[in-house]
Amino acid sequence: MDIPYLQRRYLVSFASRRLPHIFTDVLVIGSGAAGVRAAIEAARHGEVILMTKHAQTESNTWHAQGGMAVPTDAARDLDAHVADTLAAGGELCDEAVARDCLAAAPRHLQELREWGVTFDTDDGELQLGREGGHHKPRIVHADGDSTGRAIMLGLLDRARQTPNLKIFDECFALDLLTDPPEAGSDARCVGALTDHPRFGMQIIRARTVILASGGAGVLWRETSNPPVATADGIAMAFRTGVALTDLEMMQFHPTTLYVAGASRSLISEAVRGEGAKLVDRNGHRFMPDYHEMAELAPRDIVSRAILDVAARSGSSRVYLDVRDLGAEFFAGRFPGIDRACREFDIDPGEDLIPVFPAAHYMIGGLRADMEGRTSLSGLFACGEAACTGLHGANRLASNSITEALVFGARCGDRAGREAADDDGKFTARDVDWTVQRSDRTELDLADIRNSLRSIMWRNVGILRSGPRLAETLEIIQFWGRYVLDKEFFSDPGGWEAQNMLTTAWLVTELALRRTETRGVHFREDFPQTDPIWKRHQIIRRTAHQLVVE
Ligand SMILES: Cc1cc2nc3c(=O)[nH]c(=O)nc-3n(C[C@H](O)[C@H](O)[C@H](O)COP(=O)(O)OP(=O)(O)OC[C@H]3O[C@@H](n4cnc5c(N)ncnc54)[C@H](O)[C@@H]3O)c2cc1C
Known part of the structure; x- marks a missing residue:
């Protein structure tokens, strides 16, 4: 049977030369902490467009409550904070990444305070909270349990004052453009195909692109995530052929x-x-x-x-x-x-x-180094959409905002520099893409979304087993034949459903293959941790084939 998730390089038919073009040095997709912090940094090197699919404040970051984990007294607490991170991470954390990220955290906290974010204090000393897996209090918070909101207000305020930085709201990223379209060692990310309720489809051409599109919680019926977390970034990245990793690691x-x-x-x-x-x-x-x-x-x-x-x-x-x-x-x-x-x-x-x-936090994502570089030239990733190895198989509480800020800034700097070094013309070739017309029955997308979320919760949730995962894979593949064959919808919800199905299929595939229990991945049929599995799974698409290493 043809696997629908492998067939589509782009979700819709388009001829790039017929669409309006906007040009920029760096395009950032996503207005959470990672995207906004990256955009501010990138704008030091050139023109930046930050686009986000709804209002600027719609993000997982906005809803963060507990706070940001910081070894405030880095000289004394860094080792202990790293040790807690590694202990939670089920032997899959990259210690160098953890050390580097957490060591930089106090500087980023200080920067936020200088940008006007007020953290809660007692007699001038930061109040420190404690959360699961931390052996001591080290979580700074703002407005009690509205830390994410306070941080985002500070970051967005700073972004609005940053020269060279434009923000496009309500702008949905449909697909990443690469030249050539199918991945190969010579492929390069050259922008994105976008949809806007007023301006319609457009192409934003960029010298470098940063994907900061957040998580995937909406794939599960029970989730703490807001409705924007539909895993668009993971699915669109998969279509380009870039390497993704650890997608079976969803934290509940x-x-x-x-x-x-x-x-x-x-x-x-x-x-x-x-x-x-x-x-x-x-x-x-x-x-x-x-x-x-x-x-x-x-x-x-x-x-x-x-x-x-x-x-x-x-x-x-x-x-x-x-x-x-x-x-x-x-x-x-x-x-x-x-x-x-x-x-x-x-x-x-x-x-x-x-x-x-x-369902709360997608640990997996685009495989990225500490500067956000992915396996695709010109494409960078940071925040929850990326997987740097900080969280291993289980994220330590409140390490994610820290990561979004630290690696968001690094990623913005690197993407900005690379864009500045590329002073050539925008030379990417035109794209002419046609999706084959399909006469298959149209399924009700609301039904599919609900059914998908329900089966993900029951079969790919906290407790997993081989037979259930295999069955789920089959069902998602079947739905895909009826949903992935369509292209235009009355609103972006249709493309979100396609992205949710694609990502659900990848998560389930990797969960089925990992025949052990580790961190957040619990297999009832393989309840022990198996040293053979002390490794990451990398998944990517080549032209019509799935490669898992
Ligand atoms: C309720 C809740 C509480 C949390 N509490 C904490 C906490 O206390 N401490 C902590 O460290 N972490 C916490 N987390 C996790 C943390 O908030 C996130 O992991 C982190 O903020 C992710 O930041 P981000 O910038 O990568 O993604 P997000 O903040 O999710 O931003 C992603 C952005 O991408 C946009 N986007 C997505 N798809 C598209 C598309 N197709 N086109 C255009 N734009 C798109 C979204 O609209 C959004 O603006 C919490 C998460 C939730 C949901």
């Missing part, structure tokens, strides 16, 4: 507010860091039965413990007990979470808070 957050019918909102790990306890429906505190760090054990362990307890007690949820913290303290330290609870008539001072795990 143990505690999202679990109220039937409502979207899941995160209850930050910092709440457990302040002393909240996890209890079952009978009020029994269960985490000490599972791990010596109890509620602050690494996320994979807490998530599996919650599933286990819920299954044993025949319940669909467990509970966070924050009553000992006191209603006043809780509302002051976690104002956003307090509000979210009260919207559902839950008074954290009096009531238990119902919680359950949800």
Whole structure:
């Protein structure tokens, strides 16, 4: 059977010479912490366009609560912070990357403060929170539990004042343009095909492109991520043939507010860091039965413990007990979470808070070095869309904003320099691409999205097994034949569905191949960690073939 995910190099038919062109030195896709930080840096070297598919504030970063992990006293805490990162990472972290990233973190924190981001302090000293897997408090936060929002307001403000930097909102990146279209050692990324509700399809030609398009949480029915996290970047990168890695490593957050019918909102790990306890429906505190760090054990362990307890007690949820913290303290330290609870008539001072795990952070992504370089010339990646090796098989809490800032800045610098060094003309050849017309039945895209999210949650979620993964692969392949054969939709939701299916197929393929348990990847049929698997899986597309190394 033809695999639909391998056939398409571009999602739509187009002839580049007939489309309006915009030219820039560096194109950045995504307005989260990684993209904005990269754009600010790149603009020191030339003209930059930063594009984002909805409002500038729509991103995972905006919703980050707990904070940013920083060895604030780098001389004394760096080694311990690196050790915690490696311990969580299931032997797949790159220690050099971890050391380099975390050593740079205090400088980036200082920079944010200089750019006007106010972090929470006590008597002038930064307040430090603690989260799962950290052996000591080292998480800085802002506005209690609105750290992401505070950081993004500071970064976007800085970006708006940066000369050479233009921001395009509501501009959807459909595909990365390469010359030639099919990957080979000579291929180079030369821009992107974009769609805008007012200007329609356009081509943005760039000397270098930075993909900072974030994560993939929306692929799972239960997720902490906002609706933009549909894995577009991973899917469009796959179509170019660039190397992707560790896509089976999806981190599930143990505690999202679990109220039937409502979207899941995160209850930050910092709440457990302040002393909240996890209890079952009978009020029994269960985490000490599972791990010596109890509620602050690494996320994979807490998530599996919650599933286990819920299954044993025949319940669909467990509970966070924050009553000992006191209603006043809780509302002051976690104002956003307090509000979210009260919207559902839950008074954290009096009531238990119902919680359950949800898909949270895509550890895998475009294989990238510390300067964001990928296997495709001219294409860079940073933030959640990239995989640098910092997180290994399990991300240590609050290391991701740190990574987005540190490697975002490096990536912007490198892409900006490379663009500045290339003072030639925009010489890429025209692209003429035709998608074969298909008469297959049109499936309802909303149904497909829901069904995909549901099966990903059930079969490619926290607990996985070979037969279920194989079955899921078959089903996703089948859907692909009916969804990937279409090209134009009434809005970008159709292309998002195509990207979600493509990425789901890649995640499932790699999860099936990894016949062991490691970090966030738990195989019921292979419950042990296998030293043979102490390696990354790299996946890419050649012209119509899948290559997995
Ligand atoms: C609820 C929540 C809480 C979190 N809390 C923390 C925390 O406390 N500490 C921590 O370190 N991490 C936390 N994380 C994780 C962290 O926020 C993210 O990993 C990190 O911010 C990712 O930054 P990013 O810039 O790579 O991606 P994002 O911030 O997700 O930005 C991606 C951008 O790309 C855009 N985009 C996507 N596709 C396209 C397309 N096709 N065309 C154009 N634009 C596109 C999106 O609209 C968005 O603007 C949290 C995540 C969530 C969801």
